Amino acid sequence: MGVLRDVRSELPCLKNPISLLIDDWSIGYVGEGRGTIEDTKFEKCYEFAKDLVKLGALGVRGKLTLLPYVTKPEGNTYRVLGRIDKGIEGIPSQKLLEVLSLVKGELMKYFDITPELLTHTLALDIETGTLINESEWEWSNKQDLKTLTKYIAHGLQVLRNVGIVASGITCPCDFGKEVEGILAKAILEAEKIVNNITLTWYFLHMQSRRIGWDGSSVNPRLMYLNEESKEAVVSIISGSAEYINQKTIDSVGPDPERLADQWITADGEKGRLAELLKNKAYIIFHIHWYNSHGRDDKVGFFALKELASRIRDLWANKVIWMKCSELARYFTASKTWKAEVAGSRIILSSPFHCPLFTISFAVDREVKYIKVNGKKLKKKEKPPLEKCSWTAMGDRVYLCFNLTERTIVDITFK
Numbered sequence: 001m002g003v004l005r006d007v008r009s010e011l012p013c014l015k016n017p018i019s020l021l022i023d024d025w026s027i028g029y030v031g032e033g034r035g036t037i038e039d040t041k042f043e044k045c046y047e048f049a050k051d052l053v054k055l056g057a058l059g060v061r062g063k064l065t066l067l068p069y070v071t072k073p074e075g076n077t078y079r080v081l082g083r084i085d086k087g088i089e090g091i092p093s094q095k096l097l098e099v100l101s102l103v104k105g106e107l108m109k110y111f112d113i114t115p116e117l118l119t120h121t122l123a124l125d126i127e128t129g130t131l132i133n134e135s136e137w138e139w140s141n142k143q144d145l146k147t148l149t150k151y152i153a154h155g156l157q158v159l160r161n162v163g164i165v166a167s168g169i170t171c172p173c174d175f176g177k178e179v180e181g182i183l184a185k186a187i188l189e190a191e192k193i194v195n196n197i198t199l200t201w202y203f204l205h206m207q208s209r210r211i212g213w214d215g216s217s218v219n220p221r222l223m224y225l226n227e228e229s230k231e232a233v234v235s236i237i238s239g240s241a242e243y244i245n246q247k248t249i250d251s252v253g254p255d256p257e258r259l260a261d262q263w264i265t266a267d268g269e270k271g272r273l274a275e276l277l278k279n280k281a282y283i284i285f286h287i288h289w290y291n292s293h294g295r296d297d298k299v300g301f302f303a304l305k306e307l308a309s310r311i312r313d314l315w316a317n318k319v320i321w322m323k324c325s326e327l328a329r330y331f332t333a334s335k336t337w338k339a340e341v342a343g344s345r346i347i348l349s350s351p352f353h354c355p356l357f358t359i360s361f362a363v364d365r366e367v368k369y370i371k372v373n374g375k376k377l378k379k380k381e382k383p384p385l386e387k388c389s390w391t392a393m394g395d396r397v398y399l400c401f402n403l404t405e406r407t408i409v410d411i412t413f414k
C-alpha cells in the first residue's frame with residue numbers, strides 16, 4: 001500500500017483568487033460643489049451601476065460600497081439628505097427604487113454590497129439622526145466596543161431594510177484603524193445581531209508594495225477566530241495602488257490600454273497584479289467609483305474593461321474571480337482546517353464549510369482514484385482543477401472538493 005504524507009492547503013482550484021473592491025459608491029453621490037443630486041450626480045452614479053453590470057458579465061467579482069446615507073456639503077459642514085431605506089431629498093422615490101432593484105437584481109450576482117459606514121463624511125448621532133461635527137474616522141478611533149457595534153449595526157440594518165444582506169463592511173478612510181482589535185469584534189457583533197452572520201470581513205488596509213521579509217505576500221489576515229462558535233473576522237487587504245486616479249491619468253495619459261498596463265500588461269507578464277500572481281498571493285485591488293466615471297470620457301472605466309478582458313483572455317487558467325465573502329471563507333478555512341491521516345484515508349475537520357477547497361499531499365505510489373465522502377472525483381490530466389476533481393504532478397496529488405465539518409478522503413492506489 002502507498003504511503004501519503006505532508007497534507008497542505010492550496011489556492012482554490014490551484015488558481016490565485018482575484019477580487020475588485022469598489023469604494024464610495026452611493027445612490028446620489030454628493031461631493032464637492034453645488035447643484036441638485038437629481039441631475040449630474042445622480043445620473044453619474046446610476047450610469048456607473050449600469051456599466052458595472054458589464055464588468056460582471058466579463059467575470060469580475062468583488063465588493064461594491066453602497067452608502068446607507070446621503071449627505072450634501074453645505075458651507076463648511078454637511079447636511080443629511082436622507083437614507084436609502086426611507087427616501088432621499090432630491091431623488092424621486094421611483095428613481096431610488098429603480099437603482100436599488102438594479103443593485104439587487106444584477107450587481108449582487110457579482111459583488112458583495114457593503115456599507116462604508118453611514119455617511120462617509122461626518123459621524124452621525126444615530127439616536128437623533130443628526131451629524132456630529134467630526135468625521136466618521138476621527139470619531140471611530142475613540143469609541144468602545146458597544147458604540148462601534150451599534151454604529152456598524154445601524155449601517156447593516158439600513159441595507160437590510162432594502163433587502164441587501166451585507167456580509168462585511170468597508171471602512172471609510174481610517175475608520176477604526178487605531179482600535180482595530182475592537183473594530184474587528186464590533187463588526188462580528190453587528191453582523192450577528194443584524195444578519196446572523198458569524199464569518200465576516202472588512203476592507204480597511206492597502207498595501208501597494210510588499211512590506212516585510214522576502215517570502216511575504218499581501219494576503220488577507222485572520223483577525224479573530226472562535227472555532228467553537230464558528231466565528232471569524234477577516235481583514236481583506238488591497239495589494240495594489242489605484243491606477244485610474246487623476247494623478248496616474250496625468251502621468252500616463254488618458255489611454256485605457258496604458259492605464260491597464262499598470263495592473264497587467266497586454267502580454268500578462270508585467271504590472272502589479274502580475275507581480276501578485278507570481279507571488280502566489282491573493283490578488284485583491286481597489287478603485288473608487290468616481291475614478292471610473294468621474295471624467296466625461298470615462299477613461300477609468302475603459303481601462304477597467306480592458307483589464308477585465310486581459311484577465312479573461314490571458315489568465316483564465318490562472319485566476320479565479322471571487323466575491324469578498326468567498327475570499328474570506330476560503331482564507332479562513334485554509335487557516336483552520338485539520339487533517340488526520342489513517343492509512344490511505346485522510347479525515348479533514350473544519351469549523352467552516354468551504355466550496356472548491358483544494359489540498360495536496362505527497363505519495364510514494366501512483367493513485368488510481370480518489371473518493372470524497374464516498375463520491376469519486378474526476379481525474380484531470382493537468383491543472384487547474386475544477387469542482388470535485390484531482391490531478392497528479394511529480395510526487396504530489398492535488399484535489400479540489402467541497403469542505404464540510406468532517407470530510408473523508410479515500411485514496412485508492414494503482
Ligand SMILES: [Zn+2]
Nearest residue numbers: 023024172173
Ligand atoms: Zn471611501
